[in-house]
Amino acid sequence: MRLEVKNLDKTFKIYTRGSIEVKGFNNINFKLKKGEFLSLHGPSGAGKSSILKTLYRTYTTTSGNINYYKDDGTVIDIAKVDESEILKLRKEEVGYVSQFLQILPRVSAVDVVSQQLILKGESQEISRQKAKEMLDYLSIREELFDLSPLTFSGGEQQRVNIAKGIIAPKSLLLLDEPTASLDKKNTIRVIEKLKQLKQKGVAMVGIFHDLEAMEMITDKIYELKRV
Numbered sequence: 001m002r003l004e005v006k007n008l009d010k011t012f013k014i015y016t017r018g019s020i021e022v023k024g025f026n027n028i029n030f031k032l033k034k035g036e037f038l039s040l041h042g043p044s045g046a047g048k049s050s051i052l053k054t055l056y057r058t059y060t061t062t063s064g065n066i067n068y069y070k071d072d073g074t075v076i077d078i079a080k081v082d083e084s085e086i087l088k089l090r091k092e093e094v095g096y097v098s099q100f101l102q103i104l105p106r107v108s109a110v111d112v113v114s115q116q117l118i119l120k121g122e123s124q125e126i127s128r129q130k131a132k133e134m135l136d137y138l139s140i141r142e143e144l145f146d147l148s149p150l151t152f153s154g155g156e157q158q159r160v161n162i163a164k165g166i167i168a169p170k171s172l173l174l175l176d177e178p179t180a181s182l183d184k185k186n187t188i189r190v191i192e193k194l195k196q197l198k199q200k201g202v203a204m205v206g207i208f209h210d211l212e213a214m215e216m217i218t219d220k221i222y223e224l225k226r227v
């Protein structure tokens with residue numbers, strides 16, 4: 001077991017609007033094993049992105065549990081542990097690939113991607129080589145490698161973002177529309193990479209609007225209704 005989500009509830013309280021309450025999602029329950037891919041599916045506004053952000057603790061939980069099972073047998077409730085534990089978990093165990101690339105200016109595409117491997121202790125030279133291979137696989141032209149992705153097209157930025165998110169995979173990966181602005185060829189390439197991660201035991205929770213892509217990778221679909 002990697003993750004167990006129990007009776008998860010989220011209500012947003014908008015303090016700047018007289019504490020109006022907005023329901024994010026309610027009573028979410030699922031289990032995820034190592035190497036399993038679960039997709040969150042449902043209408044716009046049903047709470048898919050909010051669930052992902054809650055699993056990463058970008059959002060706090062209103063009630064319920066998010067039990068994360070580490071390889072050494074300890075269980076961490078992401079909904080409840082303190083901030084320092086969350087930072088450690090994000091560094092070592094849980095990755096989040098958002099829809100958009102968020103990076104500092106003047107850092108090249110190769111550096112954005114290779115830094116993930118360097119952080120894991122890989123040498124600079126090997127990290128850069130692997131980053132280039134990953135960028136090439138995701139159809140980023142070589143002439144772009146040493147430029148900042150901030151001037152890249154939307155699809156190119158997303159592919160750099162995915163390269164960054166998957167090159168040094170953690171045990172649990174959260175993917176918010178990883179194929180949203182990609183063409184068919186690159187969608188299939190991303191899916192192929194995600195399949196390799198599954199084989200390595202990486203558990204994943206993802207959101208797709210492209211149903212065909214979702215079906216290619218998903219083991220379980222968690223169906224949401226608008227609350």
Ligand SMILES: Nc1ncnc2c1ncn2[C@@H]1O[C@H](COP(=O)(O)OP(=O)(O)OP(=O)(O)O)[C@@H](O)[C@H]1O
Pocket residue numbers: 012022023024025042043044045046047048049050051
């Ligand atoms: N930070 C926030 N503050 C207040 N309300 C929020 C916040 N984030 C999400 N919501 C509300 O929670 C509900 C669920 O939003 P969410 O973005 O999770 O839906 P979704 O299923 O991902 O939608 P879509 O498919 O359109 O991306 C919406 O009604 C939204 O307005």
